[in-house]
Amino acid sequence: EAQVTQNPRYLITVTGKKLTVTCSQNMNHEYMSWYRQDPGLGLRQIYYSMNVEVTDKGDVPEGYKVSRKEKRNFPLILESPSPNQTSLYFCASRSLGGDFDEQYFGPGTRLTVT
Amino acid sequence: DQQVKQNSPSLSVQEGRISILNCDYTNSMFDYFLWYKKYPAEGPTFLISISSIKDKNEDGRFTVFLNKSAKHLSLHIVPSQPGDSAVYFCAASAVSNTGKLIFGQGTTLQVKP
Numbered sequence: 026e027a028q029v030t031q032n033p034r035y036l037i038t039v040t041g042k043k044l045t046v047t048c049s050q051n052m053n054h055e056y057m058s059w060y061r062q063d064p065g066l067g068l069r070q071i072y073y074s075m076n077v078e079v080t081d082k083g084d085v086p087e088g089y090k091v092s093r094k095e096k097r098n099f100p101l102i103l104e105s106p107s108p109n110q111t112s113l114y115f116c117a118s119r120s121l122g123g124d125f126d127e128q129y130f131g132p133g134t135r136l137t138v139t
Numbered sequence: 140d141q142q143v144k145q146n147s148p149s150l151s152v153q154e155g156r157i158s159i160l161n162c163d164y165t166n167s168m169f170d171y172f173l174w175y176k177k178y179p180a181e182g183p184t185f186l187i188s189i190s191s192i193k194d195k196n197e198d199g200r201f202t203v204f205l206n207k208s209a210k211h212l213s214l215h216i217v218p219s220q221p222g223d224s225a226v227y228f229c230a231a232s233a234v235s236n237t238g239k240l241i242f243g244q245g246t247t248l249q250v251k252p
Contacts, residue, residue: 029182056238058238058240060242065148065244066244067143067145067228067242067243067244067245068183068228068230068242068245069242070239070240070241070242073238073239075238081238083239084239084241115182115183117182121237124171124188125171125173125185125188125230125232125240126173126185126188127185128185128240129182130182130183130184131182132180132181132182133180133181133182
């Protein structure tokens, strides 16, 4: 089954404690992306990657890091989380031969930073 | 600066009637527009899209209209069904940057039986 998986699904942490949210896809997609969803702001793109070792900033990259060492994985790293990073996070992937019509989203990770 | 705006946070319609969700954009470089649907505790799923070379695209009960001069698009759902109750996001991208996708704030649609 084609899918994007994220772990963990829920996470409560404290300010300053480094964390990583993993994202993996099994569709051999070149493109992967991270978004955050906040009330009244919709979905905002954090980072995206067009292929292995190629990453670029989205609209809200501050406070986040990503890496793309393998095609299937695109972890989101919060080196020093702060309460304003409390949000619902989505990973997504698609083939570069297609368009955003064919973008698949993961189920989401709800992060709370206290 | 919100480049894609959905000014109605919520919409309630009766089953069988038409639902119209609206979206405005400011960036004239956008040339591809999409609607995603999101249920609680799930990721968004693609619903329908339209290229800037068209003014209408239809897929079953769903139709998207694009008015480039007004920088406005709308999603029509006819007839609306209770299973359509979800959050709908409008999104836009530009061929000049195929990696970026800009979303609106979302509209929560409730279809009452």
